Amino acid sequence: MDFLTVLISRANYWAYIILMMVGLYAMIAKNNLVKKIVGMSIFQTAVILFYVSIGAKQGATIPILRHGPVPEGGGIAHAALRHGTDAVQAVNYINPLPHVLMLTAIVVGVATLGVALALAIKVYKEYGTLEENEINQRLRRG
Amino acid sequence: MIWQLDLIILVLVIVCAIAAINVKDLLSAAILLGAYSFLLCLLWAIMGAVDVAFTEATVGAGVSTVFCVSAVFHTTRRTTD
Numbered sequence: 349m350d351f352l353t354v355l356i357s358r359a360n361y362w363a364y365i366i367l368m369m370v371g372l373y374a375m376i377a378k379n380n381l382v383k384k385i386v387g388m389s390i391f392q393t394a395v396i397l398f399y400v401s402i403g404a405k406q407g408a409t410i411p412i413l414r415h416g417p418v419p420e421g422g423g424i425a426h427a428a429l430r431h432g433t434d435a436v437q438a439v440n441y442i443n444p445l446p447h448v449l450m451l452t453a454i455v456v457g458v459a460t461l462g463v464a465l466a467l468a469i470k471v472y473k474e475y476g477t478l479e480e481n482e483i484n485q486r487l488r489r490g
Numbered sequence: 491m492i493w494q495l496d497l498i499i500l501v502l503v504i505v506c507a508i509a510a511i512n513v514k515d516l517l518s519a520a521i522l523l524g525a526y527s528f529l530l531c532l533l534w535a536i537m538g539a540v541d542v543a544f545t546e547a548t549v550g551a552g553v554s555t556v557f558c559v560s561a562v563f564h565t566t567r568r569t570t571d
Contacts, residue, residue, distance in 0.1 A: 359493070370507050380570065383511055385558075393530055410538045442537075446539075454550050457554075
């Protein structure tokens with residue numbers, strides 16, 4: 349495999365690394381509190397992108413069975429459906445386990461965003477600014 | 491998964507993220523974060539994670555944009571970076 353093929357076939361993971369570093373940079377280097385919170389949100393969604401990319405598959409469909417479960421018993425025809433080529437093949441379906449984990453992560457992300465913004469509003473009501481250096485100056489003055 | 495569409499949306503997502511942290515106005519940052527979330531929602535739908543896609547569209551893009559906009563209106567739009 350040449351370099352370009354590797355670059356394109358792993359594009360989700362490259363994008364995940366870039367987004368995570370963008371979020372980390374915003375959390376560390378930005379001076380404004382809301383900008384830091386936006387960076388935290390980007391960081392969280394980068395982790396979600398990583399997990400969903402693990403579950404994704406080329407040439408597979410969404411994880412819903414095309415036909416229902418085969419009933420117990422029922423003779424030779426049903427036995428063929430359970431074990432033969434018509435049986436449910438896991439390779440045809442995207443892995444749903446990372447999706448379920450990330451549903452929780454999205455909701456937790458919104459909850460942390462709400463708490464962080466509420467704290468930012470309290471800081472603004474106390475100090476009259478959202479800039480970190482101005483807050484530090486006022487703290488040093490006492 | 492359609493890889494051409496995947497690549498285009500990945501580029502747009504990165505552009506939106508960088509714009510959201512570099513823009514000089516906090517309201518614009520909040521709206522760009524909402525656009526970023528909707529693009530990610532498209533990305534989940536392409537990767538076959540439809541349940542994650544509609545959760546992201548309602549909770550991630552909808553509710554968090556409303557939170558950010560209301561926080562900006564309770565404080566200030568001014569920012570130095």
